[in-house]
Amino acid sequence: MTPRELRQRGVDRPDVILVSGDAYIDSPYCGIAVIGRVLESAGYCVAVIAQPSLDTPDDITALGEPRLFWGISAGCVDSAVANRTALGKPRKSCDFTPGTVNNRRPDRATIMYCNLVRRYFKNTVPLVIGGIEASLRRIAHYDLQSSAIRRSILLDAKADILVYGMGEHAVLQIAHSLREQRDIKSISGTCVLAAEAPAGYRELASYEAVQSDADAFGEMFATFHKTALHQGAPGFFQQHGARFLIHHPPAPMLSSAELDRVHGLPFQHDAHPKCRADGEIRALATIRNSVTTHRGCYGDCSFCAITVHQGRSIISRSMESILSEVKHMASQKGFSGTIRDLGGPTANMYASGCELLSRGTPCQHRHCIGYEGICPKLVHGHGEQVELLARLRALPGVKRIFIASGIRYDLILADGKHGRAYLRQMVAHHVSGQLKIAPEHCADAVLRLMNKPSAAVTARFARLYREMAAAENQHIHLSCYVIAAHPGSTKQHMEEFVRFARSNLQFMPEQVQIFTPTPSTVSTAMYHCGRHPLSGEVVWSEKSSVGKQAQKDTLRAGREMRKETVRSRPAGGRRKKPSGSPWRS
Known part of the structure; x- marks a missing residue:
């Protein structure tokens, strides 16, 4: 948003200013856009500053100071991953930066943007940090760039409060509390700092204890991983020097109806003109004509951060909500008739889960899926997906629907009722040249550590896929x-x-x-x-x-x-x- 746009709306001072490490794309694929639209729907005036320069005050001061709070995010990807390869080499390009040259997002972006705000706005309103970078770094954590254990990002950013997870409920409660001049130190789904440990909260080993002791870090991480990542989890605290990081219990998950309402907000599915004028934003080509069907992932792959950030429980949109979005998309000028992707973190987890997952309290003694196989209590959603895809194909103006998110082939093989019908429909209608799967490895010793399906499962699916593609005469x-x-x-x-x-x-x-x-x-x-x-x-x-x-x-x-x-x-x-x-x- 520009100062001119604020004046056109008759706004002299926004309630909230969101700062992002990405170009601003007004799409439910982008966390900053979701938070902004959710706040706007609750009556707040929200402005966004995308990829502000660290060298001058021009960008960060352009809109003045917000009434309630600054919301700061590194963007859709942790800045360490966005800016460095696994071998530590600088990444030259960025899909979320205009012009694609990766020169707009700083290393440790959350910390740098907080420092930028405090440099030009002394004694300002609260700084609220969130997004995947803040979420993954909310407790003492291993940092590849420094090859060391770093303390919670909340301390290094000198922010007032950290929102972890997807954040809609927590951010709304922060906004309501600040508007009503109430305290924000006890909000579910957040972390704050305090001088004393709260009663009734569970203790994690201190930052000082795990900083140089790998075994202590492993034990601390195990405690956190087993008990902090599901609904009903207790609160935690972790001492950092003379202060305590207070990790409040998770915020309630969105219901399916609430997720429908989020996706029904007036997203423009485009980049802001100011960002678009600076050059091509490659991510836009992918997400403009793509549809998210659900959030969450119970895959629990050892290397993946999705479960830590979104949770293991699948929250699926209703079919009517998805159909409504695609109808609207098909009615827009310039729509080619192709949905580039229909899915979520894992496309074929839509409408699946179990009673425990639906309550947000998954089993602690085993994984839902992975190297050990599929939990017998898991209810598959392929039948609902077959119906959804058939209804979408019948919509006027829709020519092709591709599923590019990737699928869990072990789920297809385990679903004796609808798995083959789903794959047959995929092969016949929804694969653009090639189907992406993610075996990640084939050595069972490594797959077990990754919590991925065994090599035998991968080989079995590959045979089935080739047979089905040949039967459908699909190249x-x-x-x-x-x-x-x-x-x-x-x-x-x-x-x-x-x-x-x-x-x-x-x-x-x-x-x-x-x-x-x-x-x-x-x-x-x-x-x-x-x-x-x-x-x-x-x-x-x-x-x-x-x-x-x-x-x-x-x-x-x-x-x-x-x-x-x-x-x-x-x-x-x-x-x-x-x-x-x-x-x-």
């Missing part, structure tokens, strides 16, 4: 994501993946990334502690850049070998299989 393929140098993975394990890809997947993966230790994940705790924080099992991790790159290069060498084999095929004939090769013609 579509599988593609997959692979992680190199995950804790427990060695170069020999990556060589095993090359053999697995040749014989079972029948293609060599193109998308290989080196494991990045992000705060507050189980895999990061393994990486730092040298053991699994939940089981105590000793886990070796590759920590040298040379060793990490060597694991990634193993798959690259496999791809080059495959290309050489294809080039050796006689003109007009079938390729010759090298002696002993398990590849199929």
